[in-house]
Amino acid sequence: MEISTKVQIVTKTTTYHPPLAISSFPSVPLITPFARPANCGGIYARDPGDILVIDEQPESSSCYPPGFATDESSFFSPGLACPSGYWSACMESTGVNTITTVTCCPIYRSDVSLSCVDPATLAGVWKSQFCTFIPARSVPVPVTRSSNGRTSTTTSTLVNPGGINAFGIRMVYQSSDVVTASSSSSSSSPSSSTAANLGPDSAGGSGLSTGGTIAIAVVIPVAVIAAIIGFFLLRKSRRARAAQPAALPAQIEENPHKPSPYYDYKPIFAAHQYHGGELPTNQASAELPASSESPVELPAEAQRHEMR
Incomplete structure (x- = not known):
C-alpha cells in the first residue's frame, strides 16, 4: 500500500501604492508623508512616578502615524522617511548590513533635543520610550497634569538626572527599498521616497535624504x-x-648690428649736430698749408734812389 503526500507551496505577494519595493519582512508600511499636527508636542505627566512624556497617549492620538503602537517590538516596514515634526535620531544595521533600523524622535525646541536610548536599558514603564532628553543644566518646560478630572498646565524645571521621554517611531528598510523608491517616483516628495536624516532643529521636517x-x-x-x-x-x-x-630678444642677439626697434632707435647723426654758432668740439683744428717755394729777396746791386 503506497501513501502519497502532496505539499503545496503558496506564495503571497503584497503590493503597495504608490509602487515601492516591498521589504522581505513586511509589517505596517509608512510610505506616505505624515505631518504631525500643530497642537501636538505637549509634555504630559504620566502616572505612576510623574514621568514626563511627550504626547503620552499615542494609541488614541492623531499625533502619530496610523498604525503606530507603543509595543517595543513594533515598527513600520518599509518605512522610508521620518514624519514631519520628527528627526532620525539614530540608525543601526545590526546583523544584516543591507537592513537598517531608524528611530525617529520628536522635535520639541532648540534647547530640548531628544535622542535615542539603548533598547537594552529600557524596562518597566520606560520599555517602549525610545527617546529621551536629560538636561546638562536646569531647563524650564510647561507640563500638563490631570488630577480628579481636572487638567492644568504649569511650568516645571528639569534638573539632571530628571528629563523628558518620548515614544520613538521605529522604521525598518532595506537597500532595495531606497533604490526602487528613488527610481519609481522622481517627482514625489523626499519625505515619501527616501530615508530622511533630519536634525533636531529642523522643525519643518526637511533634511538630507x-x-x-x-x-x-x-x-x-x-x-x-x-x-x-x-x-x-x-x-x-x-x-x-x-x-x-x-622670440624678439633672440633675433636681436643673432644680429647685434641690426638696429634696435623703433622705440629704442637713435639716429647715428645725433652726435654731429651743431649747437649755437660754435664748431663741434670733436673736430680737429685746421692750419693753413705751407708754401713749397723759397722766400724771394731783392738783388743787392739794385741802386738806391733817394728823393731829392
Missing part, C-alpha cells in the same frame, strides 16, 4: 575632475603666452 547623499557623492567627484582639467588648460595657456615674447 539618502538620495541626496548619493547625488552629492556623484556631483563632487565630477566637479573635482572639471576643476583639475580647467587648471591644466589655464596653466598651458599661460605658458604659451609667456613663450611668445621670447
